[in-house]
Amino acid sequence: MKRMLLILLGITLLAQSSWARTIVIAQDATWPPMEFINENKEIVGFDTDYMKAAAKEAGYTVELKNVAWDGIFGGLAAGKYDAVCSSVTITEERKKTMDFSIPYFKVRQALVVPKSSTAKTLEEMKGKTVGAQIGTTGYFAIKEVKGIEAKSYDEIGLAMEDLFNGRIDGVVCDDPVAAQYALQRADYAAKLQIAAVLDTGDEYYGVAVRKGNKEVLDLINQGIKAVQEKGIDKELRAKWIGQ
Helix, strand or coil, X not given: CHHHHHHHHHHHHHHHHHHCCXXXXXXXXXXXXXXXXXXXXXXXXXXXXXXXXXXXXXXXXXXXXXXXXXXXXXXXXXXXXXXXXXXXXXXXXXXXXXXXXXXXXXXXXXXXXXXXCCCCCCHHHCCCEEEEECCCHHHHHXXXXXXXXXXXXXXXXXXXXXXXXXXXXXXXXXXXXXXXXXXXXXXXHXXXXXXXXXXXXXXXXXXXXXXXXXXXXXXXXXHHHHHHHCCHHHHHHHHHCCC
């Protein structure tokens, strides 16, 4: 009888192991240090490590897909993957078409300008061209200020390249990304500066899932909570962003 129970227990554990959920997560890997492609052609970054840590804590596995930003939410709605973790700000507008995990990162918008610029606010950029990645809160912030020509880009790196080469006058993006380009890249740091951190209210990143996909949402939330409770998120922030 004892042997039979052990056999049944083994079968049960094997079934649970083989059933272990794989969650496919899309990332637009053009947003260092949050998600980007390294020299080995791998997706790496704060968000990437965070999702791997959450999966480990909650007992599921993750598969990462590099997806361009302009189609990333359409792919989610079409069921091409289970979730999007790509520095996605939780907004009321987005919550109409997708569900969000609990917040995992507080973010602010930053204005990056040449060191020769005296601008200290976005309003002082009137009459100038300011770039941002299309469909981001940074781009929306630019559009709200009358008199600024907003220029959209498929990737934030292209906007920064145009700013570096003098083709536009400023860039608005999430503050970790602004710091990556304006402070940590030696060539860019020599010419660029963060002029201001914009008041865009409480802005948090969340993991987006299809509307009503409670199974995936619950697993991701379980993982995020464990990462936060154990302080793993602070370790990842120190690794990728600094204190």
